[in-house]
């Protein structure tokens with residue numbers, strides 16, 4: 321099985337320069353080939369495969385005006401052609417839109433690294449990358465050290481918010497752990513992120529958006545947004561808004577804050593899903609949430625989008641898969657909230673405001689979310 325990883329790298333100044341050159345050259349090749357494809361299409365000529373495009377690289381490199389292409393890895397340029405070819409494939413299959421030209425400012429700064437023997441983890445501090453040599457990295461993952469220790473696929477260097485990362489797939493032997501005989505039901509919510517029934521245990525993971533740290537960050541964010549819009553108003557010339565250096569600086573700050581908040585949320589979900597899977601249930605049941613339906617509720621939509629339910633479910637699903645745990649989405653109409661987990665009676669008129677489930681049949685009083693989680697853990701697929 322192939323697992324995907326993303327680790328932070330710390331290139332030297334010279335390496336960073338070379339990374340930027342690769343990004344620029346790959347973007348150039350992408351745009352050049354895209355223009356070539358379009359020109360051929362207009363002339364009624366055949367569409368080029370990745371293989372056809374690769375043939376155009378060599379003569380290009382021989383032209384004096386494109387001599388700088390020789391400073392970067394040819395394989396990276398070829399993989400840029402493969403990227404474009406894939407983009408065309410999904411366009412022809414109507415999965416995505418027509419490939420677009422990349423721009424230095426708007427496109428994501430990334431480039432495909434050559435895979436194969438030149439890409440490997442050299443030690444617990446350095447990763448070996450073609451043309452760059454040994455690049456420092458840091459990660460909590462345990463990566464196999466040494467040339468040929470493992471098969472990597474699709475390595476790609478990306479800049480995300482000023483940080484350099486390398487992402488890749490790694491072939492892993494699937495050593496399935498011994499699972500417990502217990503099932504796990506997970507109820508996602510707005511008050512708490514997840515309420516979990518695991519055997520007889522109840523686990524609760526709070527909503528990180530309500531934490532002190534997040535509230536403070538949000539307050540700062542709102543403050544900055546207001547100050548930016550005030551600056552726009554103050555510098556207005558007639559009807560036109562002007563972007564001053566001050567505003568640009570603040571907007572960059574704002575983007576960094578958004579990224580920070582998103583990172584905190586993402587990390588928290590990773591920690592939570594990791595903790596859950598580490599308990600090794602043999603089966604996990606989650607509700608098939610109607611997120612789009614819930615988003616229509618104006619009072620809830622913001623809280624729901626902040627909780628990133630879809631990301632939670634995605635992580636649970638692949639982490640279960642990694643460990644050989646059966647992952648089940650309960651039918652949307654399964655009455656997990658409305659059923660009494662003590663006696664099985666169904667309460668049709670349960671309101672959203674009722675935080676406690678009070679059973680009219682057996683008199684049981686149970687936390688609403690936990691009641692739902694218990695019912696999910698018993699769901700028979």
Ligand SMILES: [Zn+2]
Nearest residue numbers: 660663679682
């Ligand atoms: Zn009951």
